[in-house]
Amino acid sequence: MSALLEIEGLRVTIGSTAAVRGASLVVNKGETHCLVGESGCGKSITALSVMGLLPRGSRRETTALRFAGQEIGRFNETEMSRLRGDRMAMIFQEPMTSLNPAYTVGSQMTEVLRRHRGATRAQAVDRAAELLARVGITAPGLRLGQFPHQLSGGLRQRVMIAMALMCDPELLIADEPTTALDVTVQAQILRLLATLQKDLGLGILLITHDLGIVARVADRVSVMYAGEVVESAPTAALFAAPEHPYTRGLLTCVPVPGKVRRDEPLGSIPGVVPRIQPGFTGCGFRDRCAQATPACAGAIPHQQAGADHETLCVLAPGWKAAA
Numbered sequence: 001m002s003a004l005l006e007i008e009g010l011r012v013t014i015g016s017t018a019a020v021r022g023a024s025l026v027v028n029k030g031e032t033h034c035l036v037g038e039s040g041c042g043k044s045i046t047a048l049s050v051m052g053l054l055p056r057g058s059r060r061e062t063t064a065l066r067f068a069g070q071e072i073g074r075f076n077e078t079e080m081s082r083l084r085g086d087r088m089a090m091i092f093q094e095p096m097t098s099l100n101p102a103y104t105v106g107s108q109m110t111e112v113l114r115r116h117r118g119a120t121r122a123q124a125v126d127r128a129a130e131l132l133a134r135v136g137i138t139a140p141g142l143r144l145g146q147f148p149h150q151l152s153g154g155l156r157q158r159v160m161i162a163m164a165l166m167c168d169p170e171l172l173i174a175d176e177p178t179t180a181l182d183v184t185v186q187a188q189i190l191r192l193l194a195t196l197q198k199d200l201g202l203g204i205l206l207i208t209h210d211l212g213i214v215a216r217v218a219d220r221v222s223v224m225y226a227g228e229v230v231e232s233a234p235t236a237a238l239f240a241a242p243e244h245p246y247t248r249g250l251l252t253c254v255p256v257p258g259k260v261r262r263d264e265p266l267g268s269i270p271g272v273v274p275r276i277q278p279g280f281t282g283c284g285f286r287d288r289c290a291q292a293t294p295a296c297a298g299a300i301p302h303q304q305a306g307a308d309h310e311t312l313c314v315l316a317p318g319w320k321a322a323a
Helices: 043-051 077-083 105-117 121-134 140-144 153-164 183-200 211-217 235-240 245-252
Strands: 003-014 017-028 032-036 058-061 064-067 088-091 171-175 203-208 220-225 228-234 302-306 309-312
Touching (some): 017 043, 017 203, 032 043, 032 183, 032 211, 043 088, 043 203, 105 121, 121 140, 171 183, 211 235, 220 245, 228 245
Parallel strands (some): 088 171
Antiparallel strands (some): 003 058
16 A cells, blocks of 8 residues: 555644654545544644644644655645645534534535535536435435524535545545434444445544444554553554553443443543643553553663554563463
8 A cells, every 4th residue: 555644743732741652654545544542641742743733832743744755744824725725624523613603514525626626616516416416414405504403413514525526635634523423323423434445545544532433444544542652553453452551441431232230330431631741751641550660761662563563561462471
């Protein structure tokens, strides 16, 4: 596979917090790459960094940030605005706050195509109706004239997906797109994204904390903790042989039907994600890790745990077999 998005050594500081600390990952063309971790690990900040949408007062530094082979890390706002919404698009976590309540669905969707491709209003309306139908919305002509508050949560999220596809992007970043939806609608949205990826050849960076979703849709997984990617591997390899203690902790928290008894407590990881200060060294997980050693306070090496499987831990690959 050829790389579509390459993030190398991403660092983001917001005030006195190091939100992202040297994160690196690659999304290939036609691949679904899931970025997982607890709330507060830096997943959304990573996505906003790629899109150039970080909040005021933040500072971004990268060793490399490439899209389709082009270095975009030093793009100015004008250059990023041409790219954003055109060749790369993002679906946000809460569609009600992402859609402007003062404008109709149609006016918001058509603006994307008219701005980036210079389409006429009639062409943009036709394209918007076509995409609404494609994402499973009936009576698309009627929906284009409605306001966001007139749509259910599931329909609003489908509108957001259709809007993201208006210019046929190569990369789609989805930031927990099913969090605010009920279980049935979640499954529908995930099936829709999988179908669209197959039909359009999209590269998808899917941000989630739900490992059940990861198991169903991901080709590759990067596990993030305290602003660092602590493990990255193909999905099957990560679930079969997790190497980082944090990844193992996440997997033990997932109830397995037939294995977890009703009267047994669910798995958990003691403690909370720390707020990391600039200049922090060592493993951010060491205060919550039962396998922590004094070496965890020093430099943490990247280790190969197998073919295309990397972990950020002082413990040697295969340590759990000897523990």
